[in-house]
Amino acid sequence: MKIGEASRVSGVSARSLRHYEDEGLIVPGRFGNGFRDYCQSTIDRVLVIRSLLESGLPVRLIREVLPGLTDGTAAGTEAVCPEFLHEVRDYRDRLAARIAALSDQRAALDTYLREARRADP
Missing domain, CATH: 1.10.1660.10 (Multidrug-efflux Transporter Regulator; Chain: A; Domain 2)
Structure with missing residues (x-):
């Protein structure tokens, strides 16, 4: 095609x-x-x-x-070399760290918005 x-x-x-x-x-x-x-x-x-x-x-x-x-x-993973799996795990761990940082940022924004609503007459 x-x-x-x-x-x-x-x-x-x-x-x-x-x-x-x-x-x-x-x-x-x-x-x-x-x-x-x-x-x-x-x-x-x-x-x-x-x-x-x-x-x-x-x-x-x-x-x-x-x-x-x-x-x-x-x-699946039977044919994958250990070095590749190590790289994928490292990538996953970096991704998890980024997700945690973004979650912290979101929580800070949520806190800010809650406090701003309280201050808004």
């Missing part, structure tokens, strides 16, 4: 599909005229990429683990 249909089917913009290709995450086929040709397995791979990106993983880490997740030879 051409890029427009692949975009519609996957829910990923054509621009993102081109970006995934530029990053080496997908390799669509080509029609004789040079247009990209997306098969179902590439669309399935795009859906995995999208899910991983939405979880916050950077492209560099996705590129590292993606072959084992989409080639059908290994399931």
Whole structure:
């Protein structure tokens, strides 16, 4: 299928599909005229990429683990090297720290708003 249909089917913009290709995450086929040709397995791979990106993983880490997740030879973390898992844990921990900081900021704003309501006649 051409890029427009692949975009519609996957829910990923054509621009993102081109970006995934530029990053080496997908390799669509080509029609004789040079247009990209997306098969179902590439669309399935795009859906995995999208899910991983939405979880916050950077492209560099996705590129590292993606072959084992989409080639059908290994399931889940069995094929993932310990270094990768360490990086994912580190990323998760940094994310948790950011969430905690944002929660503290929200709590401070809530306090401010409560106090401002009390002061408002």
